[in-house]
Amino acid sequence: MTRMLYGEAIDYGLGEAMAADPTVVTWGEDVRLIHRQLLARFGPDRVLDTPISEAAFTYAGVGAAMSGLRPVVEVMLVDFLAAAWSAVVNAGSKFNDFSGGKWPVPLVVRARVGGWYTDGGQHEQTLWGQLAAVPGTTVVCPATPDDAAGLMLGAIQHDGFVVFLEHKLLSEQFLDYLGGSSRDTVDFSGLLPAAGASGEVPEPLRPIPFGKARVRRDGSDLALISVGVGVHRCLEAAATLSDEGIDTAVLDLRSIAPLDTAAVADLAAQCGRVVVVDEDYVRGGLSGEIAALLAEAGVPAQFRRVAVETTIPFAPALEQAALPNTQRILAAGRELATL
Amino acid sequence: MTVPVSDGYACSMAKRQAFDPVQAYRTMMRIRLVEEALVKAWAAGYVPGEYHSGIGEEGINAGVVMHLSDEDAMALDHRGTGPLIARGADPLALMLEVMGSEEGMNAGRAGHMHLMDPELHAAADGIVGSSGPLAVGHAIALQRLHPGRVAIAFHGEAAANQGMMMEAYNLAAAWKLPVVFVCKDNRWSITTASADVTGGNLVARAASFGLATAEARGERVDEVYAAAGKLIKRARKGRGPGFLFVTCHRPGGHFEGDPIVRITKDPITQSADLVRELRTGVQGRERGATRDTIRGVSEIVARSSRAMRDWTGVARKDPLRRARKAIPEPTARYIEGTESEAIGRAAATARRKTGSRSAFAPDGDRT
Numbered sequence: 001m002t003r004m005l006y007g008e009a010i011d012y013g014l015g016e017a018m019a020a021d022p023t024v025v026t027w028g029e030d031v032r033l034i035h036r037q038l039l040a041r042f043g044p045d046r047v048l049d050t051p052i053s054e055a056a057f058t059y060a061g062v063g064a065a066m067s068g069l070r071p072v073v074e075v076m077l078v079d080f081l082a083a084a085w086s087a088v089v090n091a092g093s094k095f096n097d098f099s100g101g102k103w104p105v106p107l108v109v110r111a112r113v114g115g116w117y118t119d120g121g122q123h124e125q126t127l128w129g130q131l132a133a134v135p136g137t138t139v140v141c142p143a144t145p146d147d148a149a150g151l152m153l154g155a156i157q158h159d160g161f162v163v164f165l166e167h168k169l170l171s172e173q174f175l176d177y178l179g180g181s182s183r184d185t186v187d188f189s190g191l192l193p194a195a196g197a198s199g200e201v202p203e204p205l206r207p208i209p210f211g212k213a214r215v216r217r218d219g220s221d222l223a224l225i226s227v228g229v230g231v232h233r234c235l236e237a238a239a240t241l242s243d244e245g246i247d248t249a250v251l252d253l254r255s256i257a258p259l260d261t262a263a264v265a266d267l268a269a270q271c272g273r274v275v276v277v278d279e280d281y282v283r284g285g286l287s288g289e290i291a292a293l294l295a296e297a298g299v300p301a302q303f304r305r306v307a308v309e310t311t312i313p314f315a316p317a318l319e320q321a322a323l324p325n326t327q328r329i330l331a332a333g334r335e336l337a338t339l
Numbered sequence: 340m341t342v343p344v345s346d347g348y349a350c351s352m353a354k355r356q357a358f359d360p361v362q363a364y365r366t367m368m369r370i371r372l373v374e375e376a377l378v379k380a381w382a383a384g385y386v387p388g389e390y391h392s393g394i395g396e397e398g399i400n401a402g403v404v405m406h407l408s409d410e411d412a413m414a415l416d417h418r419g420t421g422p423l424i425a426r427g428a429d430p431l432a433l434m435l436e437v438m439g440s441e442e443g444m445n446a447g448r449a450g451h452m453h454l455m456d457p458e459l460h461a462a463a464d465g466i467v468g469s470s471g472p473l474a475v476g477h478a479i480a481l482q483r484l485h486p487g488r489v490a491i492a493f494h495g496e497a498a499a500n501q502g503m504m505m506e507a508y509n510l511a512a513a514w515k516l517p518v519v520f521v522c523k524d525n526r527w528s529i530t531t532a533s534a535d536v537t538g539g540n541l542v543a544r545a546a547s548f549g550l551a552t553a554e555a556r557g558e559r560v561d562e563v564y565a566a567a568g569k570l571i572k573r574a575r576k577g578r579g580p581g582f583l584f585v586t587c588h589r590p591g592g593h594f595e596g597d598p599i600v601r602i603t604k605d606p607i608t609q610s611a612d613l614v615r616e617l618r619t620g621v622q623g624r625e626r627g628a629t630r631d632t633i634r635g636v637s638e639i640v641a642r643s644s645r646a647m648r649d650w651t652g653v654a655r656k657d658p659l660r661r662a663r664k665a666i667p668e669p670t671a672r673y674i675e676g677t678e679s680e681a682i683g684r685a686a687a688t689a690r691r692k693t694g695s696r697s698a699f700a701p702d703g704d705r706t
Contacts, residue, residue: 029531033530041627042635083502314453
């Protein structure tokens with residue numbers, strides 16, 4: 001086990017894959033600077049800076065994956081992936097199906113998601129609900145360094161199309177890139193979940209399979225289900241709720257597609273009360289999907305969701321009120337406990 | 340929302356044909372003072388998130404906007420402060436917005452990347468390249484509803500590599516729209532040198548789409564004014580779109596706190612960190628061929644030296660320095676005095692109303 005930061009752990013997974021397989025390459029905006037250790041290890045032919053041309057370099061990832069490479073295409077923010085949406089919804093996710101399973105697309109799109117650090121409504125989205133809606137797409141978002149490293153290794157080794165989402169609040173690489181040590185007048189430590197930003201990573205690294213949720217805390221009265229930074233907000237809320245006598249469990253989905261339907265249904269049945277905490281939009285996404293799977297599984301559970309319901313505002317107080325903060329989770333949990 | 344800060348400042352210059360160096364200097368000085376106030380406020384923690392300053396672009400922003408009236412449209416990029424101030428946006432309302440106050444010009448919803456004001460017909464978008472097609476849309480509407488008006492797209496040279504920007508060039512030419520693309524060449528795509536990721540020549544690229552082209556040096560506002568004037572005039576007359584290519588410098592980097600600027604400003608500490616990181620990268624773990632490792636490390640070192648060359652020692656290319664030389668000394672001092680007083684007061688008010696961002700708490704409360 002080695003202690004690693006979240007971004008460092010992702011690059012550890014990527015680096016292990018690059019060391020083992022010369023067909024693994026990465027490209028994206030500013031990747032040589034942001035991942036300078038990979039550049040120093042593997043040289044400029046395998047770590048490529050792109051122009052600001054998301055549509056071209058993401059589609060190019062699909063083509064390269066069809067012709068023998070295992071590319072990890074990095075899109076700085078998932079919001080910018082919208083400029084390359086066709087590569088995701090019309091190509092990467094579909095070509096294996098179009099080929100009748102004869103031509104897999106071993107492409108990883110690595111994109112940063114999420115907010116809490118005041119970057120406005122066009123730089124803080126997660127969009128994982130929309131990504132997960134498209135058949136032929138695997139979507140993962142790790143909440144801790146060990147999952148980050150193992151899911152990245154699993155994503156690269158997987159023969160299909162994977163969108164690997166990296167939460168910016170946990171990523172020391174991104175927070176440093178945004179200004180980091182050049183000012184000490186803004187302090188995110190109150191917002192930053194310590195257990196997500198840094199943790200033990202196993203060596204040697206093993207790939208983590210998709211669709212396997214992880215129970216982060218067990219409980220019998222209430223199940224909080226989340227992914228990414230939401231998992232840590234849930235753990236904080238669960239500690240408070242349990243002190244209040246509501247025995248609260250926390251499930252970290254890790255994969256948004258495929259969903260671990262058995263884990264969700266089992267925990268919901270065990271607790272009878274479910275709050276889905278989703279940093280994505282409330283409509284057409286993960287929280288509604290979980291309600292549907294519970295209904296289909298015939299699990300009777302009281303259900304609430306804490307998700308993003310508006311364009312994310314810029315001003316910090318407005319932004320944090322719009323995101324699934326701990327107070328909102330506590331309110332939903334307490335309300336269900338009275339039912 | 341058009342609020343003159345001091346006497347004698349009129350933001351609408353549409354009717355004026357001859358270049359007015361005093362007006363240009365006043366506009367540029369006001370932009371510079373607002374930008375400097377925001378850069379300082381960022382470092383002091385009053386501006387949360389990112390801030391992309393337009394320091395170095397004042398000659399472009401003033402030289403283009405002096406041709407416009409509120410009836411023309413502006414599609415802005417992530418460096419929208421300059422054009423908005425040049426058009427007469429209230430500096431206090433703008434600063435409050437950038438500092439994340441609900442009293443800001445966009446009620447705290449926007450931040451600096453999405454500043455917008457329907458009265459000034461100007462809106463920013465933080466998605467690189469989108470100002471092109473947005474300006475094309477404004478131009479379609481203006482052509483139909485208000486012939487004689489023009490739409491301006493402000494964008495960087497890096498944005499010219501976005502598919503939607505090239506599609507916008509084509510659409511503008513195919514439909515002969517009253518739009519002028521103002522391409523500000525600061526030579527950097529975020530923190531990647533544009534020369535490394537750009538094929539061909541951008542002026543030739545624009546010309547090949549059928550756009551009328553003109554070029555100017557951004558440190559010479561009179562040159563920008565003249566070049567922009569030609570393209571805007573012909574667009575207003577219905578003779579088709581234009582592409583204005585202007586060189587400039589980006590001494591503050593991509594955004595405040597730019598990692599490469601940190602290296603250039605504090606080379607000893609920052610380079611030591613960098614070398615340690617690179618060494619960790621190459622040692623201990625399985626890696627590629629030594630040749631590739633050497634090439635990888637040299638690439639980072641070369642990028643830092645290139646930035647050092649580009650971003651430091653550019654004082655002689657400061658657009659304000661040149662613009663100041665074109666006007667009488669007492670006039671320059673009068674402008675500096677009145678603008679500094681007004682912007683200084685606005686900045687102090689904005690800080691007082693906002694409060695610092697020294698700590699965030701997860702429940703949404705600021706401590």
